[in-house]
Amino acid sequence: MDKIFLSKSSYCKCVQCQKILWLDKYKPGLAADENNESALKKGREVGELAKKLFGEYEDIPIDENISVRIKKTQELLKNKPNIITEASFSFDNNFCSVDILKNDSDGVEIYEVKSSTKIKDVFLDDVSYQYFVLSNSGLTVKKACIVYINNEYIRGKDLDITQLFNIEDVTDAVLEKQDEIRENIGRINDFMQEHDKENEPETVLEKKCFDPYSCEYWDYCTRDLPKPNVFDIAGMQRRSKFKKYNEGKISFEDLENEDINAKYLEQIDFELNNREAKIEKGAIEELLDSLKYPLYFIDYETCQYAIxxxxxxxxxxxxPFQYSLHIIREEGGFLEHKEYLAEAEDEDxxxxxxxSMIGDLPEDGSVIVYNKGFEASRNREIGEMYPDLKDEMERINGNMVDLMVPFRQRNYYTKEMKGSYSIKYVLPALYPDDPELDYVNLPLVHNGGEASEAFLSLKDKTPEEQVEIRQGLLKYCKLDTYAMVKILEKLRDVTS
Structure with missing residues (x-):
């Protein structure tokens, strides 16, 4: 039987778990529908920028047929010295494209580009596989390097890509892995020949299901586990979950008498015994008594640029590109709303x-947030970037009250919270079946990740699309702060 076709990405998947390759081939429709477009876009942008690191280069179009790409690469290799990007090679049905190939008179150098800020073990697997393919294709590989993001570099007016990228020589580590690469390729081929479409491999759940990446087939591979199970315990470390799983302690019934954290046992107890809500009025009243009018309920949305x-x-x-702000100026006062959403082209x-935020929070009332650490950190960063705003940022931080605290400390807990204190669990637990408070009913943006992606996409959209996206962003962020208003109402109700 012919050897299977392996690319560097499929090889790396198999290092994590060989069954992923089988599922990709025979049951790809079972993969979780994860929206990775933003991450993929960042990766492409970083890759394109890194191509300029060594000056002029010859690019092999990745949308062409593999055989055409390989042929073009062979032609360009003759024109040494030169830089070839997406140089493509195949050896014994093992294929790879090299992000940047430095083609010198005495050999070549491999530069694998990653949009990460540190080197991971899987990156070494990736570049080692490329070394294997190229060296067995007759090339002298002098050096193998990983190019990655330097997140200590602070951009000036102009972007300096020599400062943005770190380049690390990993040749020694790559050479040490060559026997491992050869053996792995043999095992992968044996595995795929042993398991045809009708002969599904055994499922083995272990740490590799999430390392180095969360497997898209997790839901499929755990479909027969009791629900809920040990993997549904909120806050428990993953290695502890797998330890219990391997001991055969899988269902909540298996776990209810285990010597584990009291919060985990509480989640299990509430689930199994359908407990009534736990409400510690004294602790909740302590938070309520700390509030000072005017009350400012605020939530930020942020995005990240790899470059x-x-x-x-x-x-x-x-x-930070957006906030929603609900205001109650005095006890019994009506609810006001203010909001800010940056223009996509704003360079400041x-x-x-x-x-805008300073103007909307002029008085020293309570600034109510959900997860204080996030907003407070952004404010400190703003103060460091703009010293003239530092006092105002510190003033706002000094007035912050974290509405998450009673839920994180389990002063208020219900079965429906499923061990979590995320607002996405707390809100429906407090207000079940309320369409006004259901994020699912929002038209376009339903969570923070989608908000970030939506904002980052604006520059590429038509004016009409931009209007629609901006409306979706405003509605989403407004619900986040309205949710806090409703949560505060519920805390007052249960303590009155």
Missing amino acids: PEFEATKAYQQI IIRNFAL
Whole structure:
């Protein structure tokens, strides 16, 4: 039987779990529908920028037939010295494209580009596989390197890609892995020949299901486990979950008498015994008594650029682009709403965000947030970037009250919260079947990840599409702060 076709991505999947390759081939429709377009786009942008690191280059179009790409690569290899990007090679049905190939008179150098800020083991598998293919194709590979993002680099007015990218020589590590690569390829081929379409491989659940990446087939591979099970315990470390799983402690019934964290046992107890809501009035009243009018309910939305877009920012820095603000100025007062959403073309986005917020929070009332650490960190970053705004950012931080605390501390807990204190679990638990508070009913944006992707997509959209997306962003963020208003109402109700 012919050897299977392996690319560098499919090889790396098999290093994680060989069954992924079988599922990709025979049951691809069972993969979770994960929206990775934003991550893929960032990867493409980083890859395209990195191609400029060594000056002029010859590019092999990746949308062409593989055999055409390989033939073009062979032609360009003759024109040494030169730089070839997406250089394509095949050896014994093992295929790879090299992000950047430095083609010198005495051999070649491999540069694998990653949009990550650190080197991971799987990157070494990736570049080692490329070394294997190229060296067995008759090339002298002098060096193998990984190019990745330097998130300590602060952008000036102009982007300096020599500062943005780190280049690490991993040749020694790659050479040490060559026997492993050969053996793995043999095992992968044996595995796929042993398991045809009608002969599904055994499922083995272990740490590799999430390392280095969360497997898209997790739901499929765990379909026969009791529901809920050990993997549904909120907050438990993954290695602890797998330890219990391997001990045969899988269902909540298996776990209810285990020596584990009290919060995990509480989640199990509430689920199995359908307990009434736990309400510790004293702790909740302590939070309520700390509130001072006017009450400002605020929530930020942020996005991240792999390639820093704005002066004085770093790669993957959280860039605040939107807030929603509900205000109650006095006890019994009516509910006001203010909001801010940056323009997609704004080059001073962070400062304009901050100035708008400062203008909307002029008094020293309670600034109510859900997960104080996030908004407070953004404010500190703003103060560091703009010293003239630092006092105002500190003032706002000093007035912050975290509405998440009673749920994180389990002062208020119900079965429906499923062990979580995320607002996406708390809100429907407090207000079940309320369409006004259901994120599913929003027209376009339903969570923070979608909000970030929506904002980042604006520049590529038509004016009509931009209007629609902006409306979706405003409705989503408005619900986040209205949700906090309703949660506060519920806390007052249960303590009155």
